[in-house]
Amino acid sequence: MSAGKRLPGTPEPMHYWSGIGGIRIAGDSWGDPDGPLVILQHGGGQTRHAWKGAGETLGAAGYHAVAFDARGHGDTDWAQDGIYGSDAMVQDLKLVIAALGNRRPVLVGASMGGGTSLVAVGEDHVDATALVLVDIAPRIEKEGTDNIDAFMGQKPDGFESLEEVAAAIATYQPHRKRPSNLDGLAKNVRLGLDGKYHWHWDPRFRVGRHDLTTRQMRFEACARNLKLPTLLVRGGLSDLLSEDGARDFLTICPHSEYVNVTGAGHMVAGDRNDVFGTAVIEFLHRVVPVGGAPKQPAHSLHPHHEGPPGDTRDIP
Numbered sequence: 001m002s003a004g005k006r007l008p009g010t011p012e013p014m015h016y017w018s019g020i021g022g023i024r025i026a027g028d029s030w031g032d033p034d035g036p037l038v039i040l041q042h043g044g045g046q047t048r049h050a051w052k053g054a055g056e057t058l059g060a061a062g063y064h065a066v067a068f069d070a071r072g073h074g075d076t077d078w079a080q081d082g083i084y085g086s087d088a089m090v091q092d093l094k095l096v097i098a099a100l101g102n103r104r105p106v107l108v109g110a111s112m113g114g115g116t117s118l119v120a121v122g123e124d125h126v127d128a129t130a131l132v133l134v135d136i137a138p139r140i141e142k143e144g145t146d147n148i149d150a151f152m153g154q155k156p157d158g159f160e161s162l163e164e165v166a167a168a169i170a171t172y173q174p175h176r177k178r179p180s181n182l183d184g185l186a187k188n189v190r191l192g193l194d195g196k197y198h199w200h201w202d203p204r205f206r207v208g209r210h211d212l213t214t215r216q217m218r219f220e221a222c223a224r225n226l227k228l229p230t231l232l233v234r235g236g237l238s239d240l241l242s243e244d245g246a247r248d249f250l251t252i253c254p255h256s257e258y259v260n261v262t263g264a265g266h267m268v269a270g271d272r273n274d275v276f277g278t279a280v281i282e283f284l285h286r287v288v289p290v291g292g293a294p295k296q297p298a299h300s301l302h303p304h305h306e307g308p309p310g311d312t313r314d315i316p
Helices: 048-060 086-099 112-122 142-152 162-172 182-188 212-224 243-252 273-287
Strands: 015-018 024-030 037-041 064-068 106-110 130-134 189-191 197-199 230-235 257-261 311-315
Touching: 015 064, 015 086, 024 048, 024 086, 037 048, 037 086, 037 112, 048 064, 048 273, 086 112, 106 112, 112 130, 112 212, 130 273, 142 162, 162 182, 162 197, 182 189, 212 243, 230 243, 230 273, 243 257, 257 273
Parallel strands: 037 064, 037 106, 106 130, 130 230, 230 257, 257 311
Antiparallel strands: 015 024, 024 064, 189 197
């Protein structure tokens, strides 16, 4: 089951792997397969294409970057049972890692993908070398989740044109310049039997995702368990992860580092891919260098560090 036909010009997946329940997971990769493995997981309502620029940058730096569409998104199958929680996505992640040779990966996750990464490491499902959380932390703002829900809930019966799709995206991302060429939107929608354009994701994905209290408790427990090098990247314009929410994470996980990308919104990599890629590669060069062994966590290397939690930077 899917949202409809793929539009002409939608990039074909480079790879397919099997997920839990036999779903087919679609993915792309960049760089040397022998380089350190970096797995990129997108946010809810996004696809692997959100990571194309970052994947190419990581690949050029000597890493093996892999991005895949989460279950119910993009070119990955919809779950027959309609289950899209963190547990199922962690199990999918484990199977992708196994298919890639069970090498210890760096996990980079944005929003939903960051939650999957945090649970995977914090509950000891995945032995990762480093963790990068992009605009996600245990404490998030209800205003941000409401805005995401409003965006994803637009036109449930479908869009009449790509111009309508572009207008819907513009309402959620007013800080971005609206594209004059709409061809790039093809990968975000499918053409239904009704002749309308529908978002690529399974509508059932949105069911039962509003218990922020239970989510926060689980994510905080995971954050306390983190021992590996960790970087939190926040979009300075984000309405989902506030500065206070970021600081809370740095208190819970004091060895983590923090970068605030001041000109970016919730979709940090898409808004400022150049800055994002530079920040992540600078971090990885130190903790998971190409051709070298992964480093110890910062709190192990500097047990007498004093001052505010985390190594923090604002990047304009």
